[in-house]
Amino acid sequence: MTSSLTPPFLPDVIALEEKLEVPLYRKRSFALAHGQGARVWDIDGNSYIDCISGHGVAVVGHCHPQVVQAITYQAQELITCQESFANPARALFLSRLSQVMPPELSRFFLCNSGTEAVEAALKFARVATDRTEIIAATRAFHGRTMGALSATWRPQYRDAFQPLVPGFSHVPFNNIEALEKAVGENTAAVILEPVQGEGGVYPADPGYLKQVKEITHSQGALLILDEVQTGCGRTGHFLAAEHYQITPDIVCLAKGIGGGLPLGVVAVSEKIAAALAPGLHASTFGGNPLACAAGAAVLQIIEQEQLSPRAAHLGTWFVEEIKKLALPAVRDIRSLGLMIGLELRFRCAPYLTALEQQRVLALAAGPQVVRLLPPLVITQEELEQVLAALAIVLGEQK
């Protein structure tokens, strides 16, 4: 199946992008034109099972009819509406959001991306505590703007941009003693991903986040969970925090929440909201009706199609099946729900290319981890096709 609306493609889409964009992205060898559910089609009409989902964005699948309908309607009503005016699409999104978030996190700031959500969370934590220091974890990824980048760990992302924001430090992930030593009277917040995504798919140990919360609170600091990648049902609950039975002080969401439109959310408690006032922070596009209409549809779909439990069931089944294959190239499998990392014994780049040839799209999380972030609407049949591709590609040494 290809799109019924075939646009007049320019003769060489790939060469044009390569020539006209700054060279920040390593581009794949084909261009994507169309998507439906867990499948995407390239401009030559080849179809792929998409276990990238735009880096975890397409949780409800590509072009879900309810998302398409919501943004088509909203595009005809009002596309831009700065936050100084209320808007029905935004109010609907916020009210649905408040129904799925923990009741303690009852206030929201809307923005346009993951890094913006993290940026706002860091600013809110500093204002609410009147402190300046932030503690993050080794392997952490929180985004690329200067504040979020200061919390991000990888030297390749940071070094060219020094000096970064002062007051940030990193402690080993899942090491409670190191964290206890690091948190002090100047700590505004500890920021963590419940499952480290870009860093290689490392879930927090069972008791870790609970202990982190106790330590931060005993020191008057806040706990920020960056659920940009883990949120929206990806790991088997709407928030990954639910696996760990904790409610953080601040949660960041983005990626899946906008169904493909740029949308970020910072959720905070009433107490933190009380430290904020008009003019302290803002965003021109934040809370725009088009993104909010998409977000409202996404939340409805997650609920209607029970995507969080679906991610839990499918993820458990799929990982068991991968284990049964006993793939010689795989050293370790780490996962929570449909957030899956296969640590290889070798560099993963050639395996990702080989998977493309089997019509499966996967992405890297560091040099040796193949990461799978399929849409949560993916069918068991499609996952069986992914298994067959993995068996072929990872069954041999590249």
Ligand SMILES: *Cc1c(COP(=O)(O)O)cnc(C)c1O
């Ligand atoms: C992707 C990601 C970000 C950054 O999101 P952008 O929308 O690319 O700015 C931040 N934190 C985590 C955990 C992410 O996975």
